[in-house]
Amino acid sequence: MTGERPIGEDDLQAFVDGRLPSSRRDAVTAYLAEHPGTAEQVERESAHREALRTRLAFKAQEPIPSRLRVANIMAVRRRSSPWRPAAFAAVLAWLAIGGVLGAWGGFWWASRTQRQAEAVSVADNAIAAHRIYVSERLHPVEVPADQEAHLVQWLSRRVGKPLTAPNLNAQGYHLIGGRLLPDSGEAAAQFMYESVGGNRLTLYARSGGDEAETSFRFEERDGVSACSWIDKGLSYVVTAKVSRAELLPIAEVIYKQLEATSEPAKGHL
Template sequence: MTTPEEEPVTEAELHAWLDGELPDDRRDAVRRYLDDHPEVAHRFASYRAQRTMTARAFAPLIDRPLPDRLKPPFSRRHRALPWLALAASLLAFVAGGAAGWLAHGWSAPGAPSSRAFVAEAVAAHRVFAAEVRHPVEVGADQEEHLVTWLGKRLGKPLRAPRLAGRGYELVGGRLLSDTDGPAAQLMYQDATGRRITLYARPTRDPADTSFRFAHDGNVQAFYWRDNGLAWALTGELDRVTLSGIAEDVYRALNS
């Protein structure tokens, strides 16, 4: 007979963890599963980001009294139906992957597509910057192969900016997938082990080289569009420091 730790991890258990309903004896197994399956870990981070943004977006509705015009003259049981219908609608909306609206809860200016983009970048940062054994797919010792491979997948030339002047060295990078297709993540680390990530994906939007700022808790990001790519620099740094690094990245990419 298999123990709880040996049972395969299911999609339902991932959602149960998000909902705080995963049994204690399964948590270690799910953590190990996510460590060994980075593509699932990335998807799980997206679920978590979507859940957080949805909660923020609709929080004002939760405690608001039901308007009199929506209260049918029926029993108490029937009076709950409008809210049940709303809950079902929101569930279907989230399941449909409406990333543009889900990003509405972010502290980020710009169009919904930009807010969705930076949400993806920050979600990927949260997953892989904390990874100990497999933070990157291809290491910095294969930098030429890394940027050539990622550039080919993005359909645009790619380079890894030098950030040694800011105390950061390239760790490596990986290919990711977001709602619009392939994306690339480059990771850098300083002498203390602090990490920042540079996220890029193709974009059909016009270039906008002005920096925009977004944050979610202690994770902050500067993002912009240039040369057919959308870029986001993300890290757990103060805004001024991260802004300076973003300027260095921009200059390096356009030198």
């Protein structure tokens, strides 16, 4: 997750399609080397694409038969209203090939679009929760940081996966506590941090469904920045009223800490 901007879905799609600019290809290749889950997914999609292309290559390389050219078809129609069965069958065969390619591409694109829509929905809920609770002064959290062990265990049990409250002291934020939230019928966890200057940052986590891992997705809404990703079946969103340049390094620190503590965390549940 290095470089001028994080690797996104558009980069991965262009990589699979073979149309990624050379200036970006090295960054994507390095990213995939560091994220084996995403690399496996990209490899599978590339293999499916090439397999389908290879399977139908013989047909795509054939010249269009003269009887199927528009001028000849129109001439046949003028001479005889019903098409000859052979010509009609040939046209259907070409349409079927186009349909297979289009359907497969449509399915691949639709599944990717659905994953993106789900990620946007989680980010929307995380941003909304951030706006509501960071302004609270008396009750910003349900469980305070002095009960961190209980907080993490409780939220892990409710979300259904092991959670960790990252240590952001080096980034200038200390944990003040957390709370349980609803998200589209699922349980979500919110950890809240505060800087010495009083600026608050939240880490939102909920079950991420079938998706194992995604790249960072950044968005900004009315001065509030959010960076979201999925890792090991959990959707994460880190949100704060800071710039993109300030938020992304914090998100990377959180990501690395979660990666480092994911295996030990399993032993507590």
